[in-house]
Amino acid sequence: MPSVFTARALLLDMDGTLVDSDAVVERCWSRWAVRQGLDPAAVLRVVHGRQGHATMAELLPHRPMAQNYAENAVMLAEETADLEGVVPVPGAPAFLAALTGHPHALVTSAGEQLALARMGAAGLPLPPVRVTAERVGAGKPDPEGFLKGAAELGFAPEECLVFEDAEVGIAAARAAGMRVVGVGPRAAAFGPSAHAASLEDVVVAAAGGVLTVTVG
The missing domain is CATH 3.40.50.1000 (HAD superfamily/HAD-like)
Incomplete structure (x- = not known):
């Protein structure tokens, strides 16, 4: 009904x-996961719907938030430039x-x-x-x-x-x-x-x- x-x-x-x-998100965040030594599949289960710095804080809880904000700015620029798919x-x-x-x-x-x-x-x-x-x-x-x-x-x-x-x-x-x-x-x-x-x-x-x- x-x-x-x-x-x-x-x-x-x-x-x-x-x-x-999804194609862009998976490309960008998979690369980020590999740089952090994290499992890309695990990262992609968390990332959807969140602001990038919140995803980073969830996955790397002991890292300073200032680093997350700085890295998120880089990630946003990367995602904005990648529109394939x-x-x-x-x-x-x-x-x-x-x-x-x-x-x-x-x-x-x-x-x-x-x-x-x-x-x-x-x-x-x-x-x-x-x-x-x-x-x-x-x-x-x-x-x-x-x-x-x-x-x-x-x-x-x-x-x-x-x-x-x-x-x-x-x-x-x-x-x-x-x-x-x-x-x-x-x-x-x-x-x-x-x-x-x-x-x-x-x-x-x-x-x-x-x-x-x-x-x-």
């Missing part, structure tokens, strides 16, 4: 939700087209330049409201980004519906008091309010300032 939600605004993660950037998630162009003129925001752990680069490489329009890594004090799974996105759009948390693919993002949405649609193969395991294999399984209709979202 399809799941049907009504909302006043949608809050959208980027990587894994709108943009398939960055494509839209199936259904993303039509999904975003359906949101044109309706309240929605991008809430991503990526920095502004990385978000611009990846959305551009995928040929996707940028939402007018964007909450990127530079704009929060605490990244996902902290709810700050989603709460900030809702506030900037002018809606209460319970009026918003989140789209996410990663465990930390789904946890952040829940902590913000929001319903969340899990997108893609990773998301189903993390207990979202509903799950879509891709955005091809999501239909958005708008009437009277209310968005009706059908999943499945």
